Amino acid sequence: MELLKMEQIQKAFFGVKVLEDVSLVVEEGEVHALLGENGAGKSTLMNILSGVYTRDAGTVVFAGKELQNGSIAAAEQAGIAFVHQELNIFNDLKVYENLFLGKEYVNRFGRLDKNRMRKEAEELLMEMGVQMDPEQSADELDTGKKQLLEIAKALHSKAKLIILDEPTTALNKEEIVHLFELIRNLKEKGTTFIFISHKMPEIFQIADRYTVLRNARFIHSGKISETNAEQVTRYMVGETYSNEDLYKNRELGETVLEVKEICGKDFDRVSFELKKGEILGFTGLQGAGCSEVMQALFGYLPITSGTVTFRDQTLPGGIHQAMKHKVGMVAANRKENSVVADMTLLENMYLSEHTISGRKLHIYKQQEQKKYENYHSMLNIKANSSQDLITSLSGGNQQKVILARWLNTNAELLLLDNPTQGIDVGAKEEIYRLILELAQKGITIIVNTLEIPELKKIADRCIVFYHGRIMAQLPHDDLNEEAVMLYATGAVDGQKNKTEGAYV
């Protein structure tokens, strides 16, 4: 039975069409994957469904009734819940207070009926199979638990259809497994899901059917069991996609980076070496310390003991010193940590170089423009003018500008922390190609990512972290999901076993 039928939905912002005759049919009790690159129109479609945006044309029929256009209240009333990618949990409130926010039970005098709310929250969480104390303060929950709390909120409002927008991006493997179990359980009980994700393996694990959007249009819809990842990817990116193997064995230079026994708050006795032009992968579960090690190498986090030597010079610590010694870092969470939103592409590009290149005051715009044009063609940045705001670009192109920022500082060691985060499939491929090209030119690169297929595409070697310690170093040929997971979950300690010549 059809639970939801959206037909010929149209929407334009300031004359730009973001949805053109898009249809979406979701059956009752299924998990429906909504797929497409960034900017394909998925979010807009879901925002129309949940009443955040008004549609320009088209019909939405939910549970047999036409849904009122552009009313959040009406969508909620009908039983549609939207769990956004950015979680809307209030950290200063307790779990049950979050659950009942805006729908609190009160007694006759308007006093909160806390006992009743606590009890009901406990029952709901128990029913979901989630171990969470309703009295707990929400800021004590880790991201995975917060996600589950969001879903609990949706269930509590008696939602028939729950929209999950990239729910797994902030979760570790264990939490993902738990989330999927929960989704399956709820599905059994008749709840329907729309699942938005970029990660193919997940979609094939959890979804029953899928719909692909591309460039604001409906492309294809079908059963997951009758397709494969490659076909779906091709629907998403169009004809340009190819799954060719980018990785090539390269001649590596002499050893340039030596990290000896460094310790810090979130990592312990980390040692490794790196050759000129080598691409090293860092991986591990969320919170394993990969990102922290990277930030410590860049001088952002303090190193309490141990030394880092790059090109025969010991790094004294501090961002400025690291930059002077030709280390650059593309930080994770681009929006938060890299992009200066009120500035143009050009300004975003030259910002870093200006902090290390002497005491010159004046900015020579023409020189900077020349440099920009160089990177513009080298990195294939798709932008009209260097004077546009950086926020006018897509995620992938923003990331290229940030990459240009660091190339511009003449960095010879590039630390890339989750460089393809929030970038669509086509642009990801381009970033991989760039990383390989840069390494070919002799730039030494460390990439931190949770995605093993990504490492398989680019890394010469991969270090697996667990609880802030190095578990194993895997050469390119030994890189595969199972091996990495064994070490990343702490099931096997590669460093201990090495002397005994055991398992890889």
Add this chain to the structure above:
Amino acid sequence: MSKRIKYFWSNYNFIIIFLGIFIAYLCINGSQTSWTTVTNILLHSAILGTVALGMGMVILTGDIDLSVGSSFVLGGGITIVLFNQVNSIFLTLLCALILGGIFGFINGFLVGKCKMPSFIVTLATMLIYRSVSQYMMNEMGETRYSVDASQSSYQALFNFGNGNLLTISLIAIVFFLIALLLIYVTNSTRFGKRVYALGSNEKAAKLAGVNVIWTRISVFVICGVCTGLAAFLKIAKDTSFDPATSGKNYELYSIAAVVIGGISMSGGRGKIMGIIFGTMSFTLIDKIITALGMNALLNDTVKGVILLVAVGLQMVQKRSRD
């Protein structure tokens, strides 16, 4: 064409707001308008404007300086005492600038290095600076800080404060020169871009290698120096300071001028040029009230309303951009 208008509106709406108020003033003033009326707008904008320029730099980084009115009066008071002793215009100017710089540095150090919120820090120094200047006055047994007219350089100082060059007052010219300097700094220097970067996204600026602490301290010092210069201009123009009332509400007026000038209170966005027009718009409101013969006590009511209208217009523009 409409795109160009939109661009102009979203980047230079402070000019349109100014022209609107200016035309209103001309209509009200009618036949009494003369060239002097116009140059007087500049003259009466100069002192507040100089303070607002410094404030604008601080606001561009996303902070605020509430102590400008108080450091204006404390710096000015000490400077007058010094002038009466040394009888040198140059040393007086230097003293005003250095004192302003020190007051600004104290704010900047506490905000930048000690990571205290600027609102609280400058609220505290606002209370301290004003109280100290009143206490000093009291100890000296007088009610105003006045320049000693019997000093030999008094006349030169007074001539500077009240003189004109091609009918435009000298202190207005000083204000414009400082404005030009800061426009250059914010548009075309590395330091200027760091100020914007810090105001726009502090974490990203830090990770891009910007020395956040020093940039913060620098803008507060600039703000202090501007305030010191404004105090000097005030000494030259009026030759006296009343520690209780001089510079009163300057922090609020200068913030208002900055906001009408189109600079975002959250930092990172806006033009220093806007402050010139923001201040002149503000001065014009005073004049309109006088011209209408309204009760002067309604002055702040009208200013408040204009501020709300200006911010409202900017919100409309922001929403259309989003």
